Amino acid sequence: xxxxxxxxxxxxxxxxxxxxxxxxxxxxxxxxxxxxxxxxxxxxxxxxxxxxxxxxxxxxxxxxxxxxxxxxxxxxxxxxxxxxxxxxxxxxxxxxxxxxxxxxxxxxxxxxxxxxxxxxxxxxxxxxxxxxxxxxxxxxxxx
Amino acid sequence: xxxxxxxxxxxxxxxxxxxxxxxxxxxxxxxxxxxxxxxxxxxxxxxxxxxxxxxxxxxxxxxxxxxxxxxxxxxxxxxxxxxxxxxxxxxxxxxxxxxxxxxxxxxxxxxxxxxxxxxxxxxxxxxxxxxxxxxxxxxxxxxxxxxxxxxxxxxxxxxxxxxxxxxxxxxxxxxxxxxxxxxxxxxxxxxxxxxxxxxxxxxxxxxxxxxxxxxxxxxxxxxxxxxxxxxxxxxxxxxxxxxxxxxxxxxxxxxxxxxxxxxxxxxxxxxxxxxxxxxxxxxxxxxxxxxxxxxxxxxxxxxxxxxxxxxxxxxxxxxxxxxxxxxxxxxxxxxxxxxxxxxxxxxxxxxxxxxxxxxxxxxxxxxxxxxxxxxxxxxxxxxxxxxxxxxxxxxx
Numbered sequence: 112x113x114x115x116x117x118x119x120x121x122x123x124x125x126x127x128x129x130x131x132x133x134x135x136x137x138x139x140x141x142x143x144x145x146x147x148x149x150x151x152x153x154x155x156x157x158x159x160x161x162x163x164x165x166x167x168x169x170x171x172x173x174x175x176x177x178x179x180x181x182x183x184x185x186x187x188x189x190x191x192x193x194x195x196x197x198x199x200x201x202x203x204x205x206x207x208x209x210x211x212x213x214x215x216x217x218x219x220x221x222x223x224x225x226x227x228x229x230x231x232x233x234x235x236x237x238x239x240x241x242x243x244x245x246x247x248x249x250x251x252x253x254x
Numbered sequence: 255x256x257x258x259x260x261x262x263x264x265x266x267x268x269x270x271x272x273x274x275x276x277x278x279x280x281x282x283x284x285x286x287x288x289x290x291x292x293x294x295x296x297x298x299x300x301x302x303x304x305x306x307x308x309x310x311x312x313x314x315x316x317x318x319x320x321x322x323x324x325x326x327x328x329x330x331x332x333x334x335x336x337x338x339x340x341x342x343x344x345x346x347x348x349x350x351x352x353x354x355x356x357x358x359x360x361x362x363x364x365x366x367x368x369x370x371x372x373x374x375x376x377x378x379x380x381x382x383x384x385x386x387x388x389x390x391x392x393x394x395x396x397x398x399x400x401x402x403x404x405x406x407x408x409x410x411x412x413x414x415x416x417x418x419x420x421x422x423x424x425x426x427x428x429x430x431x432x433x434x435x436x437x438x439x440x441x442x443x444x445x446x447x448x449x450x451x452x453x454x455x456x457x458x459x460x461x462x463x464x465x466x467x468x469x470x471x472x473x474x475x476x477x478x479x480x481x482x483x484x485x486x487x488x489x490x491x492x493x494x495x496x497x498x499x500x501x502x503x504x505x506x507x508x509x510x511x512x513x514x515x516x517x518x519x520x521x522x523x524x525x526x527x528x529x530x531x532x533x534x535x536x537x538x539x540x541x542x543x544x545x546x547x548x549x550x551x552x553x554x555x556x557x558x559x560x561x562x563x564x565x566x567x568x569x570x571x572x573x574x575x576x577x578x579x580x581x582x583x584x585x586x587x588x589x590x591x592x593x594x595x596x597x598x599x600x601x602x603x604x605x606x607x608x609x610x611x612x613x614x615x616x617x618x619x620x621x622x623x624x625x626x627x628x629x630x631x632x633x634x635x636x637x638x639x640x641x642x643x644x645x646x647x648x649x650x
Contacts (some may be wrong), residue, residue: 131445
């Protein structure tokens with residue numbers, strides 16, 4: 112049962128990470144779209160999509176924290192799960208305060224990642240519970 | 255004259271002495287003089303004879319001298335050289351001449367007289383003056399040398415601190431970069447293994463295959479955990495209370511950094527400072543901010559000089575300003591500049607455009623700016639050369 116909130120966007124500049132995480136998340140009946148940079152994600156993200164995003168913190172160019180800030184500026188209200196190679200407490204506190212669902216470190220276990228993605232996905236469904244299908248579709252990701 | 259000195263001194267000897275000699279009687283009149291005295295005072299022997307000794311001194315000393323003279327003849331004792339030190343004679347043409355004097359009571363033909371010896375003190379005073387001036391100059395030089403030594407010590411100390419900070423930061427950033435590079439494939443290995451394990455869950459397959467995949471997932475996660483522990487150890491001083499921060503004046507920091515780069519680099523440049531007057535103090539670690547600024551200025555100088563700029567044309571513009579609640583420092587050079595690709599990679603560890611250099615300077619500065627609650631970024635378009643922006647939070 113594919114609903115629009117089952118969509119997961121992965122933003123990570125490491126191809127092997129994008130590929131392996133896509134496989135993992137698809138196994139849990141989500142549809143995945145992956146981006147190699149914050150900039151390419153923002154370009155495709157013309158309106159608020161449905162679903163949730165897994166965003167790498169350390170990326171060359173715009174990093175994950177800057178992407179979150181930019182999404183807030185543009186009014187893109189998408190639940191975000193952060194993945195980081197090297198996190199610290201102030202950074203994770205800042206991310207969570209700005210609305211991130213979770214702040215996970217790499218390598219991440221299947222249980223942890225899917226747990227966070229499901230939580231983000233539930234949050235998304237709860238946020239738009241009574242929207243008519245047509246309106247929902249208009250907010251959704253167009254590919 | 256001959257009779258005057260009878261039994262006392264040979265008149266020839268009196269005349270031949272190089273010291274200026276006068277003989278005065280109890281009433282204070284000159285009764286004899288030698289050529290040295292005549293020359294010193296500008297009189298002939300005839301002119302000086304019979305003059306009151308007070309005539310031979312400036313008017314302001316005369317009245318007091320009458321008293322001294324009377325006292326002298328009441329108790330005539332020898333006044334050696336030195337007690338009349340710093341006195342002034344008045345020559346015939348009105349010139350005041352510094353002199354030292356000594357007085358010797360004599361009995362001449364039963365009369366109390368006084369032999370006055372005059373020493374020209376102008377030479378002594380000149381020597382003393384010269385000595386005083388040279389002493390003062392020496393004191394000045396000593397003071398200057400001490401000042402310079404203190405300044406040099408301070409500069410050495412500051413350079414030592416900066417060097418220590420830099421090498422520590424290079425080590426940290428190097429280890430961080432390596433850890434990050436290793437962590438990415440580990441994350442992929444862990445995820446791939448778990449994906450495979452999940453695929454096998456519904457299949458009838460060998461337990462060994464399952465165990466092998468389980469092991470590879472676990473070991474990748476274990477290696478990742480070790481890397482996180484290493485990173486935590488390396489960065490433990492970054493964000494907790496270890497960072498000593500204090501209010502600092504950015505304009506002063508900019509001037510210091512310019513001076514430090516000018517002092518350290520053999521190749522000169524032309525600094526242009528546009529410092530915002532009354533810029534509020536920022537809250538940051540002084541040494542780390544100094545390290546960022548000298549790194550940016552030094553890079554700019556190198557870029558301009560490597561592009562063939564001479565001392566007079568290599569220019570570094572540093573501006574301080576207040577932008578959206580932060581202090582913003584702009585460092586711009588007039589070198590070849592950065593294209594968009596370089597601007598996006600320039601803070602990556604081991605990225606360098608220099609022939610020499612390991613590409614850690616800007617990576618370190620970037621990390622330091624972040625650790626101080628600020629940001630450091632490069633603009634590919636803003637100027638003729640490269641333009642770097644540093645922001646730091648205000649103290650209040």
